[in-house]
Amino acid sequence: MEYTNCWLQYRRISDKNIAELEIYCDLDGKTASCGIEELKIGFQELYGRVVKKVKQETEFKNCEKGILLKITTDISGKEEYCIQCEEGKCVISALTETGILYGVFSVLRNLQIQQVEDFNTWTYAERKSPSNPLRMLNHWDNMDGSIERGYSGESFFFCKNEVLVNERLKAYARMIASVGINGVVLNNVNVKGAATALISERYYEKLQLISELFLSYGIKLFLSINFAAPMELGGLAVADPCNEGVMQWWRKKANEIWDNIPGLGGFLVKADSEGRPGPFTYGRTHADGANMLARAIAPYEGIVIWRCFVYNCQQNWRDTKTDRARAGYDNFMPLDGMFEDNVILQIKNGPMDFQVREPVSPLFGALKNTNMMLELQIAQEYTGQQRHVCYLIPWFQQILGFNTFCKSEHSKVSDIVSGRTYNQKNCGMAAVANTGNDVNWTGHDLAAANLYGFGRLAFDTELNPECIGTEWVLQTFGFHEKVKETILTILMKSWLTYEKYTSPLGIGWMVKPNVHYGPDVDGYEYDRWGTYHRADHKAIGVDRTEMGTGYCSQYNEPLASIFADRKRCPEELLLFFHHVEYDYMLSTGKTVLQHIYDTHFEGAAEAAQFYEMWQKLKGLVDEDCYQRTLERFHHQKEHALEWRDVINSYFYRKTGVDDKKGRLLY
Numbered sequence: 001m002e003y004t005n006c007w008l009q010y011r012r013i014s015d016k017n018i019a020e021l022e023i024y025c026d027l028d029g030k031t032a033s034c035g036i037e038e039l040k041i042g043f044q045e046l047y048g049r050v051v052k053k054v055k056q057e058t059e060f061k062n063c064e065k066g067i068l069l070k071i072t073t074d075i076s077g078k079e080e081y082c083i084q085c086e087e088g089k090c091v092i093s094a095l096t097e098t099g100i101l102y103g104v105f106s107v108l109r110n111l112q113i114q115q116v117e118d119f120n121t122w123t124y125a126e127r128k129s130p131s132n133p134l135r136m137l138n139h140w141d142n143m144d145g146s147i148e149r150g151y152s153g154e155s156f157f158f159c160k161n162e163v164l165v166n167e168r169l170k171a172y173a174r175m176i177a178s179v180g181i182n183g184v185v186l187n188n189v190n191v192k193g194a195a196t197a198l199i200s201e202r203y204y205e206k207l208q209l210i211s212e213l214f215l216s217y218g219i220k221l222f223l224s225i226n227f228a229a230p231m232e233l234g235g236l237a238v239a240d241p242c243n244e245g246v247m248q249w250w251r252k253k254a255n256e257i258w259d260n261i262p263g264l265g266g267f268l269v270k271a272d273s274e275g276r277p278g279p280f281t282y283g284r285t286h287a288d289g290a291n292m293l294a295r296a297i298a299p300y301e302g303i304v305i306w307r308c309f310v311y312n313c314q315q316n317w318r319d320t321k322t323d324r325a326r327a328g329y330d331n332f333m334p335l336d337g338m339f340e341d342n343v344i345l346q347i348k349n350g351p352m353d354f355q356v357r358e359p360v361s362p363l364f365g366a367l368k369n370t371n372m373m374l375e376l377q378i379a380q381e382y383t384g385q386q387r388h389v390c391y392l393i394p395w396f397q398q399i400l401g402f403n404t405f406c407k408s409e410h411s412k413v414s415d416i417v418s419g420r421t422y423n424q425k426n427c428g429m430a431a432v433a434n435t436g437n438d439v440n441w442t443g444h445d446l447a448a449a450n451l452y453g454f455g456r457l458a459f460d461t462e463l464n465p466e467c468i469g470t471e472w473v474l475q476t477f478g479f480h481e482k483v484k485e486t487i488l489t490i491l492m493k494s495w496l497t498y499e500k501y502t503s504p505l506g507i508g509w510m511v512k513p514n515v516h517y518g519p520d521v522d523g524y525e526y527d528r529w530g531t532y533h534r535a536d537h538k539a540i541g542v543d544r545t546e547m548g549t550g551y552c553s554q555y556n557e558p559l560a561s562i563f564a565d566r567k568r569c570p571e572e573l574l575l576f577f578h579h580v581e582y583d584y585m586l587s588t589g590k591t592v593l594q595h596i597y598d599t600h601f602e603g604a605a606e607a608a609q610f611y612e613m614w615q616k617l618k619g620l621v622d623e624d625c626y627q628r629t630l631e632r633f634h635h636q637k638e639h640a641l642e643w644r645d646v647i648n649s650y651f652y653r654k655t656g657v658d659d660k661k662g663r664l665l666y
């Protein structure tokens, strides 16, 4: 087997009901065909039922059993669907074929979750419209086949500077469409070398094939572009967004691109960030840069997604006033209201960089006249790199539920990025993807729960992480109580467990530089990246109050005051906002130091438990998957011990204070 089907395994539920399945449908679009194909695969696998011929819609009225797929104007949402099933007659209707496809996937999902043995007696009704207009995956795939921050093999989009077109792409499209993803950025945000030329003759043909395939699953293709492309591809002397020659170059380029790839969604841009070119070189603003591109691609309904990950990465660690956390707000807040309507600012969930715990970026509560998109990372760069299990959906749910106090109502992050707060249509959620060409797609088999979960949550931000986890387990592993219980327990604990044995109380980092894996408390402490913990023998943490960097005041009240007050600041973020003494007393009655010791012992013990729990599933899950995962749990257990001891020893040696429980510190 080259690769698994992850959660699209359609495990047999019963053989009770193997009569032929009748499908009625007059639609001839590609997306409707994908829906019909999916029903065929699904019913064949789940029930052993085959479809001999797709019949006409008019015949449905007089039939006894069957599934009707139809377009209706009774439904207004472009991606909304309606399902009505009763006694073997089932109608899936929508305004568009994409809506129908989502309805099909919902039927198949629900049959599995509910373990419906007899479709002919199933009663089910659902009407659903996605919470977010855009639900995207950002791949950080390079054209040589490597993946930046990739932990599950090589790219299945690129190899040796060529674009790949093969069967795996279809398997991928089915998988992500089944959870409602409708946009994919194919290439890394750091656009260099051959990737700059993705927008040139050399690659159009293959990109068009991919775009067409994706569109048939309701997914738009996007590309990351190099802001300096006019120079590198066009031979111009500058890439100044206010230069007439540059503007003209992009207009011509856009025309050429959409001529060749008519369904393209637009561009993702990382500019003036970590060494990438951008408008700053020419004394221009990010609005100048984004708007110039936006105007060039507006005639094709293209969208510019402009990243806000802009900060000074040449900081001096001796400078305690400059604060990387402030940078997003400081750079973009003055530009609020200045962006074209087809520009979306893509903002990472936190002000730093996908740490295991961070406050929500203050930009979400601050920008009022700008389209916004939330950027999450399911590639577990800082959360165990898909060798440790870390189910991130509970974390994402907290982020979406965070009240920014930007208005008296509809002020949660989920309201803002879905367009509810400011009535926007270009907005949504994106995740840095965690896939590669590994057999199981995600390195760790359980990491697929993050891919599944991100899609489901982006489609319906009200879903609960445990329900999402349950759906995923049942579809991936089949229905077995012990398997379900064990995996779900591990998933639901895993994020907090990971947090316990790594960096404490919101301070973040403490990882080995560059690779971002494994403990190195001072790894980034005296470096240029602006990621400091400021620990000495008395205290630890960054003062972000008015006395310190002033970051707290970027939040709306009452948040600004709450974060600035040690006593009211959420304790899990204490060291992010405050520089506190090791003997500072937490609400648990423990000192900060004792909290660090305790959580590290607890976290490592929990990782060891995961390994034991998994061992009890031998024989109950597929053997290959069992072995692959066993190896990872073993590594996690050992690596958590390493984390525990490196962190605890560091603070023990800094403070000379023993563990109250008398455990061995090195």
Ligand code: GCU
Pocket (backbone or CB within 6 Å): 148, 149, 189, 190, 270, 274, 309, 353, 381
């Ligand atoms: C992180 C990550 C980089 C990535 C960057 C980004 O810093 O380590 O690999 O390029 O984020 O989001 O642009």
